[in-house]
Amino acid sequence: xxxxxxxxxxANLRIALERHSHVSHIKHHSAAIDAIAxxxxxxxxxxxxxxRHEHAHLRTKLIEYTKWGGIVVFGSQFSSNISPVExxxxxxxxxxxxxCGSYRRLLYSLNPTRADRLKGNDRLPFDYNVKSLxxxxxxTYHMFYGPNPDSGSITPSTLSVRTAVADDxxxxxxxxxxxxxxxxxxxxxxxxASVEVVLAMVGLPEVCLYCAPFPS
Numbered sequence: 001x002x003x004x005x006x007x008x009x010x011a012n013l014r015i016a017l018e019r020h021s022h023v024s025h026i027k028h029h030s031a032a033i034d035a036i037a038x039x040x041x042x043x044x045x046x047x048x049x050x051x052r053h054e055h056a057h058l059r060t061k062l063i064e065y066t067k068w069g070g071i072v073v074f075g076s077q078f079s080s081n082i083s084p085v086e087x088x089x090x091x092x093x094x095x096x097x098x099x100c101g102s103y104r105r106l107l108y109s110l111n112p113t114r115a116d117r118l119k120g121n122d123r124l125p126f127d128y129n130v131k132s133l134x135x136x137x138x139x140t141y142h143m144f145y146g147p148n149p150d151s152g153s154i155t156p157s158t159l160s161v162r163t164a165v166a167d168d169x170x171x172x173x174x175x176x177x178x179x180x181x182x183x184x185x186x187x188x189x190x191x192x193a194s195v196e197v198v199l200a201m202v203g204l205p206e207v208c209l210y211c212a213p214f215p216s
Contacts, residue, residue, distance in 0.1 A: 013076065016195050029058055036061050039070065042202035046076035051086055063093055067178025073201045075185035075194065079133040087133070094177050098184065101134030101169040108145040108171055123196045130193065132171035132186030144172035144183070144197065172197055
């Protein structure tokens, strides 16, 4: 049942990925280890099962792959299936000072300094209306989207009311690790706008690997 829901939520993103690249849909630990060893262009982790103890070796391989030059993006149902306590520590292994932020729907803005990774993707929205589990980032350069520095974030359902959001919170973060990149997308609904964020993070049109949930 969980897998059927996951696949339904992923439908639009999977179609977009397959339009631009060769996609391997992998659901098991050993197959993921083998695929990472082949050094794909990118790995998209779409469920938080990777946090489990039995996947420690896989996490180690993902870290090695990132430092080698690969791209690892955590999105789709990842933020929906990881607890705040787990998220606080999850990115320590990548030496990223990212921790759990607030959970809410707000309007955010594209960080203009991320232009180095947009890969010519002119479909990325400047304004990003998303319900997300945010991450707190010490380095604001890691924000792919973040608070609008001029007007602050706005609750979309009540646009006349401005809502404060911490300056260090981001619904989408992206950082250089070794020779590679790590991305996080906190969108819990897999909205259409997040499809373009994923495509930009994995650098499409390129060949990529799409890593689905591991057995719970």
